[in-house]
Amino acid sequence: MSEATPTDIRLQMVWQAVQAIPPGRVSTYGDVARAAGLPGLARFVGYALRQLAQDTRIPWHRVINSQGRISLPPGSEGFQEQSQRLLAEGVTVNQGRIALRRFRHDFG
DNA sequence: TATATGACGGACG
DNA sequence: GCGTCCGCCATAT
Numbered sequence: 269m270s271e272a273t274p275t276d277i278r279l280q281m282v283w284q285a286v287q288a289i290p291p292g293r294v295s296t297y298g299d300v301a302r303a304a305g306l307p308g309l310a311r312f313v314g315y316a317l318r319q320l321a322q323d324t325r326i327p328w329h330r331v332i333n334s335q336g337r338i339s340l341p342p343g344s345e346g347f348q349e350q351s352q353r354l355l356a357e358g359v360t361v362n363q364g365r366i367a368l369r370r371f372r373h374d375f376g
Numbered sequence: 377t378a379t380a381t382g383a384c385g386g387a388c389g
Numbered sequence: 390g391c392g393t394c395c396g397c398c399a400t401a402t
Contacts, residue, residue, distance in 0.1 A: 311397060339384075
């Protein structure tokens with residue numbers, strides 16, 4: 269049996285924080301990291317989302333960068349997927365730019 | 377062991 | 390608004 273490594277634990281924390289983002293709202297990598305108890309590890313959040321399977325039920329599309337933009341290559345499949353999912357939730361997206369209210373995990 | 381890369385962020389110019 | 394640098398963590402080679 270293999271034990272959970274520190275990285276495995278962190279991945280769980282991040283996914284849990286992402287799952288807490290309600291529909292129609294978005295959060296940033298940095299905020300998710302803080303909500304997961306990993307302040308400053310925004311980059312790790314990107315890594316965590318990258319590990320998700322395509323059939324995951326975790327709302328990864330609600331995570332954008334601090335600039336209010338989608339952090340995926342413009343025009344890429346993932347980019348379009350994220351844009352479409354956000355639009356489907358009523359979130360306004362223009363050329364990868366999100367004009368919307370950020371969801372604050374604890375800070376309302 | 378060292379270096380490069382990545383779904384980041386903040387400071388600077 | 391945009392590009393560059395540096396700091397952050399984990400992984401790939």
